[in-house]
Amino acid sequence: MIRTTPFHARLSELNTQGLYTHWQGYLSALRYTHSPKHEYFAVRNSVGVFDTSPLFKYRIEGPDAERFLAGVLVRDIRTCRPGQAQYTLWCDDRGYVMEDGVVFRHSATEFLLTVARPALGWFCDLAGRLRVSLEDVSDDFGMLAVQGPRSRTVLSALMPEADSLAFFDHAPAQVASAPVTLSRTGYTGDLGFEITVESGHALDVLDAVLEAGQGHGIRPFGEEALMSLRIEAGLPLVDVEWHNSRLAFTDDQRVTPQELGMGWMLRGVEDGDRPFVGRDAIVRELTGTSRWATVGVVVDWAHWDRLHRDAGLLPSKDESPLPYESMLYDAPEGGSQVGFVTSFVYSPVLQRHIGLARLRPGLAAPGSPVHLEIAISHHTTRVAAGTAKLPLFNPARRTARP
Amino acid sequence: MSSAQTGSTYDAIVVGGGHNGLVNAGYLAKAGLRTLVLEQRHLVGGAAITEEVVPGFSFTTFSYALSLLRPEIIQELDLVEHGFMPLMMPSSFHPTGDGGYLLLGDDHGQNVQEIRRHSPHDADAYDRYHHDLDRVVQAVQPLFDNPPPNVFGKDPEDRADVAWLLDHLGGVERKVMHDVVRLLTGSASDWLEDYFEHEAVKGFHASSSIIGSKVGPMSPGSGMVLLFHKMGEHDGRLGSWAFHKGGNGGFTQVLARSAEANGAEIRLGARVSHVITHEGRAVGVALEDGTEFRAPVVVSALDPRRTFLELVDPRELPADLVDNVERMRFRGVSAKVNFALNALPVFPALPDTVDHYGGFLNIGPTIEYVERAFDAAKYGWYSERPFIDAAIQSVVDPDMAPPGKHVMSCFVQYAPYELRGSDWEAERERFGDRAQSVLESHFPGFGDLVLHREVVTPVDIERLTGLTEGNIFAGEFLAPQMYFFRPAPGWSQYATPIHGYYQCGSGTHPGGCVIGAPGKLASQRVLRDLRS
Numbered sequence: 001m002i003r004t005t006p007f008h009a010r011l012s013e014l015n016t017q018g019l020y021t022h023w024q025g026y027l028s029a030l031r032y033t034h035s036p037k038h039e040y041f042a043v044r045n046s047v048g049v050f051d052t053s054p055l056f057k058y059r060i061e062g063p064d065a066e067r068f069l070a071g072v073l074v075r076d077i078r079t080c081r082p083g084q085a086q087y088t089l090w091c092d093d094r095g096y097v098m099e100d101g102v103v104f105r106h107s108a109t110e111f112l113l114t115v116a117r118p119a120l121g122w123f124c125d126l127a128g129r130l131r132v133s134l135e136d137v138s139d140d141f142g143m144l145a146v147q148g149p150r151s152r153t154v155l156s157a158l159m160p161e162a163d164s165l166a167f168f169d170h171a172p173a174q175v176a177s178a179p180v181t182l183s184r185t186g187y188t189g190d191l192g193f194e195i196t197v198e199s200g201h202a203l204d205v206l207d208a209v210l211e212a213g214q215g216h217g218i219r220p221f222g223e224e225a226l227m228s229l230r231i232e233a234g235l236p237l238v239d240v241e242w243h244n245s246r247l248a249f250t251d252d253q254r255v256t257p258q259e260l261g262m263g264w265m266l267r268g269v270e271d272g273d274r275p276f277v278g279r280d281a282i283v284r285e286l287t288g289t290s291r292w293a294t295v296g297v298v299v300d301w302a303h304w305d306r307l308h309r310d311a312g313l314l315p316s317k318d319e320s321p322l323p324y325e326s327m328l329y330d331a332p333e334g335g336s337q338v339g340f341v342t343s344f345v346y347s348p349v350l351q352r353h354i355g356l357a358r359l360r361p362g363l364a365a366p367g368s369p370v371h372l373e374i375a376i377s378h379h380t381t382r383v384a385a386g387t388a389k390l391p392l393f394n395p396a397r398r399t400a401r402p
Numbered sequence: 403m404s405s406a407q408t409g410s411t412y413d414a415i416v417v418g419g420g421h422n423g424l425v426n427a428g429y430l431a432k433a434g435l436r437t438l439v440l441e442q443r444h445l446v447g448g449a450a451i452t453e454e455v456v457p458g459f460s461f462t463t464f465s466y467a468l469s470l471l472r473p474e475i476i477q478e479l480d481l482v483e484h485g486f487m488p489l490m491m492p493s494s495f496h497p498t499g500d501g502g503y504l505l506l507g508d509d510h511g512q513n514v515q516e517i518r519r520h521s522p523h524d525a526d527a528y529d530r531y532h533h534d535l536d537r538v539v540q541a542v543q544p545l546f547d548n549p550p551p552n553v554f555g556k557d558p559e560d561r562a563d564v565a566w567l568l569d570h571l572g573g574v575e576r577k578v579m580h581d582v583v584r585l586l587t588g589s590a591s592d593w594l595e596d597y598f599e600h601e602a603v604k605g606f607h608a609s610s611s612i613i614g615s616k617v618g619p620m621s622p623g624s625g626m627v628l629l630f631h632k633m634g635e636h637d638g639r640l641g642s643w644a645f646h647k648g649g650n651g652g653f654t655q656v657l658a659r660s661a662e663a664n665g666a667e668i669r670l671g672a673r674v675s676h677v678i679t680h681e682g683r684a685v686g687v688a689l690e691d692g693t694e695f696r697a698p699v700v701v702s703a704l705d706p707r708r709t710f711l712e713l714v715d716p717r718e719l720p721a722d723l724v725d726n727v728e729r730m731r732f733r734g735v736s737a738k739v740n741f742a743l744n745a746l747p748v749f750p751a752l753p754d755t756v757d758h759y760g761g762f763l764n765i766g767p768t769i770e771y772v773e774r775a776f777d778a779a780k781y782g783w784y785s786e787r788p789f790i791d792a793a794i795q796s797v798v799d800p801d802m803a804p805p806g807k808h809v810m811s812c813f814v815q816y817a818p819y820e821l822r823g824s825d826w827e828a829e830r831e832r833f834g835d836r837a838q839s840v841l842e843s844h845f846p847g848f849g850d851l852v853l854h855r856e857v858v859t860p861v862d863i864e865r866l867t868g869l870t871e872g873n874i875f876a877g878e879f880l881a882p883q884m885y886f887f888r889p890a891p892g893w894s895q896y897a898t899p900i901h902g903y904y905q906c907g908s909g910t911h912p913g914g915c916v917i918g919a920p921g922k923l924a925s926q927r928v929l930r931d932l933r934s
Contacts, residue, residue, distance in 0.1 A: 028918055033492070033507075033757060034492070034507040034508050034509035034512050035490070035493075035508035035509070036493040036508075037490050037492075037508060038492035038760065038798070039506065041489050041490060042800065044487075045487070045489055045647060045798075045799060046798075046800050102769070108468035129667055136408075142828060150800065155507075173725075214806060215800065215804075215805030215807075216800050216805055217797070217798065217799075217800040222477070231810065263922050279561075301474075302474070302477070305473075312540075314540065314638065314640065315638055317637040317638030317639075318638075319637070336867065346638075348488075348490070348637055349487065350482055351473075351476050351477070351481075351482050351486065351637075352482075
C-alpha cells in the first residue's frame with residue numbers, strides 16, 4: 001500500500017496534474033502544474049516548497065552518541081556544535097561510500113540523522129557497547145523544504161530565527177503555534193531552509209508558509225524541477241551518481257568519498273587520530289591514487305547547435321535530465337573512454353548543457369577538453385565539452401551570512 | 403565649432419545605448435577596440451528599459467519580453483556571468499470574448515486537449531501548424547544570422563555571398579519554400595485559414611501578425627510579421643517568450659555590464675549632435691554641448707532617418723540613398739498603457755487561479771476583432787476597442803512590485819502616430835480609457851484595482867527613445883524594407899557611403915524586437931574592414 005506524507009492532504013489539492021512517483025514507498029509529486037520548468041524558476045527567482053518528508057529520520061542519543069557518530073561517519077561530528085548540521089557520508093570498511101545524509105546536532109547528546117534510504121540496522125550493528133540509542137522517528141515528522149531567494153523573506157515573517165541562521169545552522173522555532181526545527185539546509189543549491197515539524201502539525205505549518213508566501217510567487221515544486229536544480233548545484237543522488245557499496249555487485253559500481261567529489265570532507269583525516277569505519281582505506285587512497293575524479297562538464301554550445309543543425313534538427317535544450325549515463329572520450333573520434341556523465345541536463349540559468357561526470361583524475365583539471373557521446377538521429381556522435389569545478393551554479397546567497 | 407572641448411580619442415564610438423548599440427559595443431570592445439557608447443538619456447537601454455514609475459513598481463515602459471534575441475549573443479558576450487536571467491512564461495491566455503478562454507501552457511498534450519475543447523478539428527491542425535512554421539523558421543534562420551548578400555555588388559565576394567544564398571534556398575524543400583513565400587507575401591488570416599476553423603484559435607495565433615505594424619491580420623504582409631515573431635526562441639523552443647528578470651531594462655543592464663567588462667566605456671546624458679567627417683571619412687562625433695570625441699569608427703545605433711539625415715549631412719550621401727531613407731516607412735501604430743495594480747485582475751471563468759497570468763494575456767478574441775481595431779488606423783484614428791497584448795510580469799518575477807501588488811504592461815494597438823483632427827496630448831487619457839474599458843470588459847472590476855496608469859503614446863516613444871514616428875522596429879516590416887533592402891538597397895551590410903561610419907540599429911537587417919543581431923553583424927563588418 002503506497003503511503004502519503006503529512007503534507008499530502010494539502011499539497012495534493014494544489015497538484016493539478018495527478019503525476020506522482022514513488023519515493024521509498026511514499027507518493028511524491030513529479031510536478032504540480034503543467035510546467036515543471038516554471039516550478040524550477042520559482043526556486044531560482046522567488047520561492048518554492050518541496051515535500052521532503054519521505055526521508056528516513058533517525059534519532060540518535062545518549063552519552064556516547066557523539067563518540068558513536070565520530071566512529072561511523074566520514075566527517076568529524078565533534079566539530080559540529082549544537083545548533084549546527086553536517087552533510088556527511090558513511091562508508092563500509094573498504095572505504096567505499098554507502099550513503100549520504102544530514103546530521104542535525106540538537107545538544108551534546110542528541111542528534112537527528114536524515115537519509116534517503118533505510119540505514120538503521122547498519123548503524124545499530126555498529127553501536128556495540130556504546131551508550132547510545134537509535135530510533136526510527138521517520139513517521140513522527142514531516143519535512144518541508146522552502147527554497148529560493150525569497151525563502152528568508154517569507155519565513156522571517158513567521159519565524160524571526162530565519163533572519164539569523166547561517167548556512168547549515170538550525171534552531172527551534174514556532175509556526176502556527178507548532179514547535180518546529182528550522183534549518184538553513186536544502187537540496188537545490190540556492191538560499192533555502194527546511195522545516196521539520198511533528199506530523200500532526202504539518203498541515204498547519206504548510207498553510208502558514210503558503211500564506212506567508214502570497215505575493216512572493218511561492219509555489220510547490222516537484223521532483224522534476226528538483227532534479228534540474230540539484231544537478232546545477234552539483235548535488236549527487238544515490239542510485240544515480242553512485243550505489244550503496246553494501247549493495248553493489250562489483251567495485252565498478254562503488255565509489256570512494258574522494259571519487260564522489262567529497263574530498264573536502266577528508267581534510268584532517270590523514271593526520272588525525274579519529275578511527276572511523278573505512279578510515280584506513282581512505283588514508284591509503286589519499287596517499288596513493290584514486291580511480292576517478294568527479295567534475296562538472298559544460299558542453300560547447302556552438303558545437304551542440306551545429307551537430308543538431310547539420311542533422312536537420314532544431315537544437316534541443318531540455319531541462320529534464322537524461323535518464324542514462326553518457327560516455328566521455330579524450331578525442332573527438334577514436335581515442336579512449338576516459339569517463340562518463342552520471343547526470344546530464346540543460347540548465348536554464350546557465351544557458352548551457354551541463355553534466356556531473358566521473359573522469360580519470362589526470363584529465364579532470366577545470367577547463368580540460370572532453371568529448372561527450374550523444375545520439376543524434378539514431379547515430380552516436382561526440383560533442384565537445386570542457387570540465388568545470390562543481391557546483392556549476394553557486395550563487396553567493398546560498399551560503400551568505402544573514 | 404567655437405566652444406569645442408576635446409574629449410578623448412577612441413577606436414570606436416557607438417551612438418546610442420539601445421540594446422543593439424550595447425551589443426555592438428560589447429563585440430567591438432571584446433575584439434580589443436577602445437569603445438565609447440554615447441547615450442542621450444540618464445540610462446541605457448533605448449526602448450528596452452525598466453523604470454520605477456511609482457515607488458516599488460517597476461514598469462517596462464516600452465519593450466516588455468524577450469524571444470528574438472539570438473542565442474549565440476548570450477554565449478559570446480558571456481551574458482550569464484553578468485546576470486542574464488530569462489524567466490519562462492508558463493502560459494498564454496486568450497479570452498475568447500464570450501466569457502470563455504483558450505489557455506495554453508508548457509505541456510503539449512494538455513494544449514491539444516485545450517484546443518480540442520474548442521474545436522476537435524483544430525486539435526491536430528495545431529500540431530501541423532507549428533511543425534510547418536518550425537520548418538519555415540529552420541529554412542529562414544541562416545538568412546537571419548548572416549548579413550544580406552549585396553545582390554547589387556559585382557566583386558567576387560558579393561558573388562560568393564549571392565551564390566551562398568541561392569545554394570541555401572536551393573536546398574529548401576518545395577513545400578517549405580512555398581510556405582515561406584505564402585508567409586512573406588500573404589496575410590496571416592489566409593495562412594491561418596489553411597489550418598484552423600475556430601475563430602478563437604485563429605485569433606490567438608493572429609496576434610503576433612500585427613505587432614508594431616500598420617497592418618491588420620487580413621492585410622498582405624501580416625504573414626511576414628507573424629513569421630518574424632516566430633523566429634524567436636526561449637531555450638530552444640521556437641516562438642516561446644520569456645520575461646527577463648527585472649524586465650527588459652534588466653536585460654539591457656546586463657548588456658551594459660558585459661560591454662563594460664569587455665572594456666567599453668558608457669557615457670550617459672551625452673546627446674550626440676552630429677558625426678564629424680573629414681574628406682568623406684568619419685573621424686568622430688560632437689555632442690550637443692560641444693564636446694568632441696575622436697575615433698576612426700563611428701557606429702550609429704539610431705534608426706535610419708537619424709543615421710542618414712540627422713547625424714550626417716545628407717548632401718554627403720548618394721541621392722538614391724537619401725531618397726530611399728526619406729521614403730522609408732516608420733508609421734508607428736503602437737502604444738503602451740502600463741498599470742500599477744492593487745491586486746490581480748479577476749477573470750470570472752477562472753476566479754481562483756493565477757497561473758493563466760504567467761505569460762501574455764492576448765486581448766483580441768478573433769481576427770475580425772483585430773481587423774476592426776485596425777480599421778480606425780487607416781483613417782488616422784485610434785481603435786475604440788483596441789487589441790491588447792498584456793503581461794503581468796510581477797506574477798513570475800515578484801521583484802517587479804510590492805508583495806501582492808502587480809505591474810501590468812499593456813501593448814495597445816492601433817494608435818497611429820498622426821491623428822487626424824487632434825493630437826496625442828489631447829487624446830492621451832481618452833485613449834488610456836479605451837484600453838482600460840476593454841480590460842474592464844474581460845476583467846470586471848479592473849478599474850478598481852488601478853493604483854497608477856501610464857499612457858505611452860507613439861509621440862512619447864519617439865520623444866523618449868528617438869524612434870522616428872514611434873515605430874518600434876525602427877522601420878516598418880514591409881517587404882521593400884527587409885533583408886537586402888533594409889534600410890536601403892545597396893546599404894544593407896552595415897557600412898554607409900561615409901568611410902568609417904556604420905549602422906547597427908534595428909533599422910538594419912534582421913531588424914526589430916530585442917534581437918541583438920544587427921549589433922552583432924555590424925560589429926563583424928567593422929572588424930572585417932579594420933583588418934583589410
